[in-house]
Amino acid sequence: MLTLTSPQKTIFHKISASQKLLALCVLSTALFQVGSLFILSGLIFTVMALYLAQGWSFARFGARMLWPLWPFVAIIALYHGVTNDIETGGEIILRMLIAVALANLVTMTTTLNDMIDVLMRLLRPLNWFGVSTKPVAITIALFIRFIPTLIDRSITMLAALRARSAGKSGWRIIVPLTLSVLNDAEHVANALRARGGVGTKDTG
Amino acid sequence: MERSTVLIAVLAALVAALGLVPKFTLAFGVPITAQSLGIMMCGTVLGAKRGGAAALLFIVLTLAGLPLLAGGRGGLGLLSGPSVGFIIGFPLAAFVTGWVMERVQTNVLTSSFIASFMGGVVALYIPGVIGMALILDKSLMAAFGLVSAFVIGDLVKVVICGFVTQAIYRAQPEKVLSRS
Numbered sequence: 126m127l128t129l130t131s132p133q134k135t136i137f138h139k140i141s142a143s144q145k146l147l148a149l150c151v152l153s154t155a156l157f158q159v160g161s162l163f164i165l166s167g168l169i170f171t172v173m174a175l176y177l178a179q180g181w182s183f184a185r186f187g188a189r190m191l192w193p194l195w196p197f198v199a200i201i202a203l204y205h206g207v208t209n210d211i212e213t214g215g216e217i218i219l220r221m222l223i224a225v226a227l228a229n230l231v232t233m234t235t236t237l238n239d240m241i242d243v244l245m246r247l248l249r250p251l252n253w254f255g256v257s258t259k260p261v262a263i264t265i266a267l268f269i270r271f272i273p274t275l276i277d278r279s280i281t282m283l284a285a286l287r288a289r290s291a292g293k294s295g296w297r298i299i300v301p302l303t304l305s306v307l308n309d310a311e312h313v314a315n316a317l318r319a320r321g322g323v324g325t326k327d328t329g
Numbered sequence: 330m331e332r333s334t335v336l337i338a339v340l341a342a343l344v345a346a347l348g349l350v351p352k353f354t355l356a357f358g359v360p361i362t363a364q365s366l367g368i369m370m371c372g373t374v375l376g377a378k379r380g381g382a383a384a385l386l387f388i389v390l391t392l393a394g395l396p397l398l399a400g401g402r403g404g405l406g407l408l409s410g411p412s413v414g415f416i417i418g419f420p421l422a423a424f425v426t427g428w429v430m431e432r433v434q435t436n437v438l439t440s441s442f443i444a445s446f447m448g449g450v451v452a453l454y455i456p457g458v459i460g461m462a463l464i465l466d467k468s469l470m471a472a473f474g475l476v477s478a479f480v481i482g483d484l485v486k487v488v489i490c491g492f493v494t495q496a497i498y499r500a501q502p503e504k505v506l507s508r509s
Contacts, residue, residue: 127396128396129394129395130394190404191406194411197410200475201465217465217466221409221410221411221464221465224406224409225406225410228404228405228406228407228408228409229405232403232405232406235394237390237393237394240393244389244393260330260334264334264386267334267338267339267342268386268390269395271339271342272346275345276346279347299347299363299366299493300493302343302346303493303497304500304501306340307374307501307504310339311332314331314335317331317334318331323334
């Protein structure tokens with residue numbers, strides 16, 4: 126399945142996921158203390174340089190991931206243009222773009238598996254209190270496995286609906302889709318139970 | 330235990346599928362994604378704890394790098410963007426929907442309306458508006474003004490959620506766990 130990790134290997138791929146996440150937390154927190162348009166402009170060029178240093182296609186992928194922010198950039202620019210407070214507007218826009226671009230950089234250079242590993246490591250202290258994290262791991266695996274199945278099924282159902290109905294709205298598939306999913310869950314749960322359960326008890 | 334685990338996983342996957350299937354355009358041309366409808370359904374079908382867990386699973390994996398949010402968005406950048414409150418609000422919305430659903434014991438249709446409104450609108454927009462106000466450095470009222478257009482779409486989803494939950498309950502009552 127498609128993830129947001131860049132297929133192109135960069136120097137950031139070599140840094141461990143937990144270190145990148147820690148750095149991101151520190152940098153993002155620090156960023157919100159910066160109140161100078163001059164420093165923020167310097168930072169955005171640094172971030173752009175970081176992206177561009179990984180190659181043109183990597184930078185383009187990064188720019189595309191920032192694209193959903195354009196309505197907010199437009200609104201802030203308009204608002205602060207009207208109130209004639211362009212400096213504050215510029216700071217808000219730059220700070221937002223830098224923060225999101227840095228976070229995207231971590232996402233683009235860390236595989237989903239590494240991210241899940243960090244998550245499971247963060248949950249590990251639960252084991253000390255007798256709470257098993259095994260069901261969490263199984264739930265994540267089942268979730269990822271079910272996504273393409275359900276997408277395929279909804280596409281099939283939409284096609285069947287379109288072939289038989291004059292209307293264009295697709296919301297009618299939600300009830301049968303949900304019912305089929307709930308039925309699947311029953312079968313999968315039985316199969317899991319037959320194979321030893323989700324591992325809350327140590328059955329050896 | 331196995332049943333809960335699997336139900337949480339498949340409902341989270343349903344939320345993902347609802348976000349990726351395009352064109353849930355309603356009669357009067359409000360282009361809405363069915364994703365937040367999925368979040369409401371987590372609550373009305375699974376109840377507070379399991380529904381909240383399903384929404385949480387969906388959000389955590391989206392942040393970890395799966396592009397599951399409507400429009401193919403995902404990744405850690407969501408936590409730094411203006412929609413951060415809505416992202417964090419998803420599990421809260423599902424939990425509140427389920428919590429209300431378990432307590433308002435009228436017929437399934439009415440309960441679902443009330444529950445999905447309290448969860449999918451009230452409990453979602455409070456963190457959503459706060460987050461947007463913080464990131465864009467605006468007042469709460471101004472932030473609410475920016476998202477107010479979407480409230481209409483979400484109210485439509487509250488109605489759909491009610492009818493969908495009722496239909497599921499009629500077909501297979503034992504599947505609506507918030508009621509059993």
